[in-house]
Amino acid sequence: xxxxxxxxxxxxxxxxxxxxxxxxxxxxxxxxxxxxxxxxxxxxxxxxxxxxxxxxxxxxxxxxxxxxxxxxxxxxxxxxxxxxxxxxxxxxxxxxxxxxxxxxxxxxxxxxxxxxxxxxxxxxxxxxxxxxxxxxxxxxxxxxxxx
Amino acid sequence: xxxxxxxxxxxxxxxxxxxxxxxxxxxxxxxxxxxxxxxxxxxxxxxxxxxxxxxxxxxxxxxxxxxxxxxxxxxxxxxxxxxxxxxxxxxxxxxxxxxxxxxxxxxxxxxxxxx
Numbered sequence: 001x002x003x004x005x006x007x008x009x010x011x012x013x014x015x016x017x018x019x020x021x022x023x024x025x026x027x028x029x030x031x032x033x034x035x036x037x038x039x040x041x042x043x044x045x046x047x048x049x050x051x052x053x054x055x056x057x058x059x060x061x062x063x064x065x066x067x068x069x070x071x072x073x074x075x076x077x078x079x080x081x082x083x084x085x086x087x088x089x090x091x092x093x094x095x096x097x098x099x100x101x102x103x104x105x106x107x108x109x110x111x112x113x114x115x116x117x118x119x120x121x122x123x124x125x126x127x128x129x130x131x132x133x134x135x136x137x138x139x140x141x142x143x144x145x146x147x
Numbered sequence: 148x149x150x151x152x153x154x155x156x157x158x159x160x161x162x163x164x165x166x167x168x169x170x171x172x173x174x175x176x177x178x179x180x181x182x183x184x185x186x187x188x189x190x191x192x193x194x195x196x197x198x199x200x201x202x203x204x205x206x207x208x209x210x211x212x213x214x215x216x217x218x219x220x221x222x223x224x225x226x227x228x229x230x231x232x233x234x235x236x237x238x239x240x241x242x243x244x245x246x247x248x249x250x251x252x253x254x255x256x257x258x259x260x261x262x
Contacts, residue, residue: 116208
């Protein structure tokens with residue numbers, strides 16, 4: 001069965017760390033119309049927070065830039081969340097996806113961002129071009145509604 | 148002034164410092180939270196640091212970094228380090244990162260006895 005998009009949200013936020021909580025709150029409020037479980041909503045919140053934090057910390061390296069978020073919900077109860085930046089890009093996507101891999105040398109970062117997104121969502125794709133952009137797309141199909 | 152999304156409530160009982168984080172742990176609040184926790188640990192010089200996670204409403208992988216860093220602070224001061232009462236959500240991300248293999252995670256009631 002081909003799924004049909006039934007609602008969408010588009011949001012652009014400047015890469016400010018205060019917008020990490022703004023982005024996850026807005027995306028989870030939008031997804032709430034599908035009546036997800038508390039756990040499903042918490043998973044989505046956490047994954048969005050990871051992706052947006054990556055834009056701020058890595059893509060724009062704490063400098064100015066915009067984060068483009070698009071959410072689509074489908075009649076199959078699938079949520080598709082795209083988080084894009086026009087930052088530095090990733091040279092080796094497989095490497096940065098490795099759990100515990102981090103560019104941080106202070107011991108204050110876990111290197112678990114992509115692992116959290118992969119584990120809390122059903123599917124994750126990462127596209128990037130060095131010096132141009134990174135786009136993370138997250139998919140989650142919510143459990144059927146109990147009637 | 149932008150609000151802080153997490154604060155620390157610390158309490159010293161004998162040789163133990165119990166520091167509870169209240170609110171949301173993400174990268175935005177990470178620097179302030181790191182500083183508040185390190186200040187509490189360094190001021191108290193305890194034998195045991197208990198990081199109470201029972202009042203954390205949200206935590207992403209930034210929280211894992213904060214936990215690892217505070218364990219390092221405790222290690223430097225020769226103090227034992229424990230995580231206390233993580234919520235179900237927080238426990239899930241702690242487990243994913245395998246932190247339970249490198250530090251103690253304890254579930255206790257308010258009087259400090261093990262549940």
